[in-house]
Amino acid sequence: MTKPAVLVEPGDGGSVYCLACANHCHIRPGQRGICQVRFNQDGTLMAPWGYVAGAQIDPIEKKPFNHVLPGSHALTFGMLGCDFHCSFCQNWLSSQVLRDDRATRSVNTIEQVNPEELVAYAVRNGAQIIASSYNEPLITTEWAVDVFKLAVKAGLKCVFISNGNATIQSLELLKPYLSAYKIDLKSMxxxxxxxxxxxxxxxxDTIQKAHDMGFWVEVVTLVIPGYNDSNEELWEAARFLTSVSADIPWHVTAFHPDYRMLDREPTSVDALTRAAEIGQEAGLHYVYAGNLPGRVKSLEDTFCPFCSTRLIQRRGYTIGEYTITAQGTCPKCGKKQPGIWTDDPKTVNLGGMGYPRRLSF
Known part of the structure; x- marks a missing residue:
């Protein structure tokens, strides 16, 4: 379930340089990259292809994207492996395969599938979006591109949910097909x-490059007590995002103990609210508090930054109200709202699915 990689440069003595992520692994014959799933086979870099370790229909708000066709369904697929080894990873059973024996022993969900089948399932299940997620999609960019090529032809939007450890080569390979890029900013x-x-x-650099290249960018920071939740660090993150664009949505989300980080308390409502308020004070137009549905008041909703009209009301992954016009503007002041919106607001799925739906190929 591999194919020769596209994101590669030859080295000496049969070695190769992998260009999929910013680790730029120098891989000799018989060796693997840091991600463990890209490997040198007799001088050829092989990349994962032709399988999923998970696929399901999700609300797009689960990714989370709040400015990409709100209320729509996304067929989300993932593979195995990651170029990071986060102690707080919530998808470690797939991301840490071949690095952590517990994850490797637990893998029993791999299903072989081709791009045609994956896109057909998306269309058949009413998805408007197809998303590469669960593990780190940069290390399987070639597979995602082959899926995305067909998805775009079928009229679907394509999105990445990534740690942002990208290279200019991977971004350029994705550019013709990718509409939106969610990036984790884990710490400053x-x-x-x-x-x-x-x-x-x-x-x-990836946040800046992705924005400059025209991708719709949303950024997520998992607010972890005692790790990245100081006022100083949150201000630094918010100021950086504002310097790129005040229109970048910033999702500050609640941590819960997982994987190897079991010694912290879950993020409190007060801590999450404080983080969101810092983002607003730093000048960001759209700041959202996530993972605590119904407990963070209006911080789940979208407001017009010009006249404060509520444009989208949310609770968790469910849309309760949607008033953005077909032209993507505020109905009260007429100002353009940045994002990817439907041109037929009547079709927005109010009260939506609100939960994922697993697929079997």
Whole structure:
């Protein structure tokens, strides 16, 4: 279930340089990259292809995207492996395969599938969006592109849910097909990113590049007590995002103990509200508090930054009210609202599915 990689440069002595993520692994014959799923086979870099380790129909708000066809359904698919090793990973059973024996032993969900079948399932199940997620999609970019090529022809929007450890080569390969890119900004501390297996500047660069290349970008920060929740660090993150664009939606979401980080308390409502207020004070137009549905008041909703009219009312993954016009404007002041909106607001799924629906191929 592999194919020769596209994101690669030749090295010496049969070695290769992988260009899928910013780790830029130098891989010799018989060796694997940091992600463990891209490997050098006799001088050829092989990349995952032709399977999913999970696929289901999700509300797009679960990704989370709040400015991409709200209320719509997304066929989300994932593979195995990751270029990071986050101790708080909530998808570790798929992302840490071949790195953590517990994850490797638990894998029994792989299903072989081709791009045609995946796109056909999306269409048949009423999805308007197809999303690459669950593990880190950058390390399986070639597979995603082959799926996305057919998805775009079928009239679907394509999105990535990623840690943002990208290269310009992977972004350029995705550019013709990808509409939106959700990026995790896990911390503003270099030492934290070093522990995860990356570099902070690479993530900041990806946010800037993705925005400059015309992708619709939304950013998520999982607010972890005692890890990245100081006022200083939250202000630094918010100011950086504002410097790229005040229109980037920033989702501050609640942590719950998972994987190897079991020594922290879940994020409180007060801490999440404080983080969101910092984002608003820093000048961001759209700040959302997630993972605590019904407990963060209006911080789940979308408001017009010009006249404060509520445009979208949410509770968790469910849309209760939608008033953005077919032209993507506020119905009261007429100002354009940044995002990807439907041109037929009557079709927005109010009271939506609100829950995922698993598929079997």
């Amino acid at each position: 501390q270099e030492k934290n990113y070093r522990e995860l297996g990356g570099k902070l500047q690479n993530i900041l």
